[in-house]
Amino acid sequence: MAAERILVVDDSPTQLEATRSLLIRNGYDVMTATTGETGLDLAREQQFDLVLSDVVMPGISGYEMCSRIKNEIENPPALVLLTTLADPRDIVRGVECGADNYITKPYKGPYLIARIEQVIANNELRRARKPGEAARISFLGETYTIASDPAQVLGLLLSSFEELIRTNEELQVSKQRAEAATRARDDVLATVSHDLKNPVGTIFTSASLLLDMPLPPEAQKRQLEIIRRTAERMDRLIMDLLDVSSMEAGRFAVDAAPESLRSLIAEARDVFGPLATARNLELQAEDPVREATVRADRNRVLQVMSNLIGNAIKFTPEGGCVTVTATPAENEVIFSVVDTGIGIAEEDLPRIFDRFWHAGKAGGSGLGLAIAQGIIRAHGGTIRVESGDGGTSFFFTLPLHDPAEERGPAES
Numbered sequence: 001m002a003a004e005r006i007l008v009v010d011d012s013p014t015q016l017e018a019t020r021s022l023l024i025r026n027g028y029d030v031m032t033a034t035t036g037e038t039g040l041d042l043a044r045e046q047q048f049d050l051v052l053s054d055v056v057m058p059g060i061s062g063y064e065m066c067s068r069i070k071n072e073i074e075n076p077p078a079l080v081l082l083t084t085l086a087d088p089r090d091i092v093r094g095v096e097c098g099a100d101n102y103i104t105k106p107y108k109g110p111y112l113i114a115r116i117e118q119v120i121a122n123n124e125l126r127r128a129r130k131p132g133e134a135a136r137i138s139f140l141g142e143t144y145t146i147a148s149d150p151a152q153v154l155g156l157l158l159s160s161f162e163e164l165i166r167t168n169e170e171l172q173v174s175k176q177r178a179e180a181a182t183r184a185r186d187d188v189l190a191t192v193s194h195d196l197k198n199p200v201g202t203i204f205t206s207a208s209l210l211l212d213m214p215l216p217p218e219a220q221k222r223q224l225e226i227i228r229r230t231a232e233r234m235d236r237l238i239m240d241l242l243d244v245s246s247m248e249a250g251r252f253a254v255d256a257a258p259e260s261l262r263s264l265i266a267e268a269r270d271v272f273g274p275l276a277t278a279r280n281l282e283l284q285a286e287d288p289v290r291e292a293t294v295r296a297d298r299n300r301v302l303q304v305m306s307n308l309i310g311n312a313i314k315f316t317p318e319g320g321c322v323t324v325t326a327t328p329a330e331n332e333v334i335f336s337v338v339d340t341g342i343g344i345a346e347e348d349l350p351r352i353f354d355r356f357w358h359a360g361k362a363g364g365s366g367l368g369l370a371i372a373q374g375i376i377r378a379h380g381g382t383i384r385v386e387s388g389d390g391g392t393s394f395f396f397t398l399p400l401h402d403p404a405e406e407r408g409p410a411e412s
Contacts, residue, residue, distance in 0.1 A: 003027050003028055003029045004028055004029065004049040004050065004120055005028070005029045005030075005031070005046075005047065005048045005049050005050075006023055006028045006029070006030050006031075006048060006049065006050045006051070006052055006116070007030075007031050007032070007033065007039060007042055007043060007046075007048045007050070007051045007052070007077070008020055008023070008030060008031070008032045008033070008052045008053075009032070009033045009034075009035075009036065009038075009039035009051065009052070009053040009054060009057070009062070009065065010032075010034070010053070010054040010057070010082070011034050011035065011054065011057045011058060012054070013034070015054070016032050016034065019052065019082075019112075020032055022109050022112065022113070023052075023113075023116075026113050028116075031046070031048075035057060035058065035059050035060075036053070036057050036059050036060035036061060036062060036064060036065035037059050037060055037065075039051065039053060039065055040060070040065050040068055040069060043069045043073060043076075043077065044072070044073060047075075047077075048077040049077055049078065049120050049123070050077050050078045050079070050080060050116060050119060050120055050123070051066075051069065051077050051078070051079050051080070052080050052082060052116070053065060053066065053079070053080070053081055053082065054081075054082050054083065055081050055082070055083035055090070055094075056083065062081050062082075062083070063081075063093055063094065063097045064097070066079045066081065066094070066097045066098055066099050067097040067098055069098075070097070070098035071098075075127075076098075077123070078100045078101075078119045078120060078122070078123035079098065079099045079100050079101075080099065080100060080101040080102070080103060080115070080116065080119055081094045081099045081101070081102050081103070082103050082105060082107075083102075083103075083104065083105060084104070084105045084106075090102075100119050100122065100123065101115060101118075101119045103115055125143070199230045199231075199233055199234045200234075202226060202227075202230045203226075203227050203230050203231065206223040206224075206226045206227045206230075207223075207227065209223050210223050210224070240367040240368075240371060241367070243367075243371050243374065244355055244367055244370060244371060244374070247370075247371070247374035247378075252374055252378055253378060254296075254297035254300050254375065254378045254379055255297045256295045256296055256297050256379060257295070257296070257297070257298070258293045258294075258295060258401045259293065259294050259295070259296045259298050259301070259401075260291070260293060261288050261291060261292045261293065261294055261326050261328070261333060262287045262288060262291055264294075264296075264298070264301060264302065264305070264326070265285055265286075265287060265288065265324065265326055266285075266287070267302060268285055268302065268305045268306075268309060268324060269283065269285035269324070271306070272285075272306075272309045272310070272313065272322075273285075275310075275313055276313055276322060279313060279316075279318060280318040280319060281313060281316055281318065281319070281320055281321065281322060282320070282321040282322070283309075283313075283321075283322050283324070284321060284322070284323040284324065285323075285324040285325075286325070288325075288326045288327065288328065289327075290328055292328040292333060292400060292401075293400065293401040294333050294398040294399065294400060294401055295379075295398070295399050295400070295401040295402075296379060296398050297375075297379070300375045300378075300379075301375070301379075301398065303371070303372070303375065304372040304375050304376060304383075304396065305324070305335070305337070307368040307369065307371070307372050308337040308372065308394045308396075309322060309324060309337055311368070311369075312337055312338075312339035312341065312392070312394075313339075315339065315341040315342050315392070316339045316340055316341035316342075316391070317341065317342070320339065320340040320341060320391075321339070321340050322337070322338070322339045322340075323336070323337075323338045323339075324336070324337050324338075325338075328400065331399065331400055332381065332397045332398060332399050332400055333397065333398050333399075333400060334395060334396075334397050335395065335396050335397070335398070336393060336394065336395050337393070337394045338391065338392075338393040338394075339391045339392055339393075340390065340391040341391050341392060342391075343387045343388055343389055343390070343391055343392055344385070344387040344392055346387075349385060349387060352369055352385055353369050353370055353372075353373045353383075354366075354370065355367060355370045372396075376396045376397070376398075379398055379399065380399055381396055381397040381398050381399065382396065382397050383395070383396040383397075384396075
């Protein structure tokens with residue numbers, strides 16, 4: 001039996017030669033053309049079992065050449081389009097112009113050969129089919145008889161292709177999430193190694209002094225205090241990392257109970273008043289006009305206020321002011337921490353609650369605001385930030401306590 005004849009049309013000499021060599025090695029009789037016009041002329045003059053053509057070419061495209069071969073040649077060869085185009089509509093255009101198959105570049109040699117064999121086999125089955133007879137088609141080494149309407153078959157195939165596209169998009173999203181998780185893990189490792197390196201060095205130095213040098217009692221006490229404070233910093237970082245891990249895993253919870261609004265403000269004022277005074281700042285934390293009770297985890301809410309007020313004091317120049325307010329609303333309390341500090345750059349605002357992020361050389365682990373956001377969300381509240389040349393304002397909400405929740409359902 002004579003070898004099947006294949007015409008390869010491609011304007012890339014490199015691609016043309018690679019395809020020609022592959023087909024010859026697999027026993028095909030091959031001719032080539034570098035333009036759609038030349039390919040069309042050869043198809044008119046000679047008989048081929050299959051035309052393998054690129055789509056995008058100077059002159060007439062692969063689509064036009066395919067359409068003209070199908071319409072102008074009485075017994076046309078099978079036609080396969082090769083392209084880097086990935087839009088599903090390109091495949092519909094291929095069907096519209098009469099192509100028998102469509103292969104996306106890049107492809108592996110064995111795959112191309114298998115598709116060519118299948119297309120040639122199907123073309124032979126189509127030629128042998130009698131008028132009115134159901135279509136027979138070869139697929140994955142088996143022959144099937146198809147009696148459905150062509151439009152129905154095309155719709156089914158296109159819907160299947162659409163499903164493949166959707167699956168591929170989901171895989172891409174999963175891949176991006178996996179890559180993001182890997183980057184997050186690397187961020188954690190980098191942060192832990194960086195933020196623990198200095199404290200460990202401090203503890204090592206102080207411990208070495210205590211062990212190796214005869215220090216007087218006051219000097220010994222000073223080194224022990226350094227070790228204690230440094231260990232507290234390390235413990236805080238580790239607890240922050242555990243909090244972030246729990247939040248990301250969906251396991252973070254708060255122990256909410258009725259809390260006096262005025263007592264929360266008073267404690268924040270007592271803790272940060274001396275620090276503000278030491279930095280020549282004014283801390284305004286007046287009692288709310290109306291007393292109210294919020295449902296909150298006291299320690300966690302104070303952790304949020306500590307982060308926000310501490311940052312406000314840190315980034316406000318001497319002579320400035322930090323104002324803390326709490327305003328009861330219909331079913332919630334709106335807290336605010338407003339400073340007259342340096343503000344936050346507009347481009348940084350969308351990232352302000354990201355893990356491990358901090359502006360410039362602010363220092364710290366970059367976890368404080370991310371944890372504050374997680375704590376407020378766990379209470380069912382919201383937190384947001386506004387900033388400009390006149391300073392920065394943070395706002396967060398907590399739910400008002402409903403005494404009816406403690407009484408339980410009324411008896412009938």
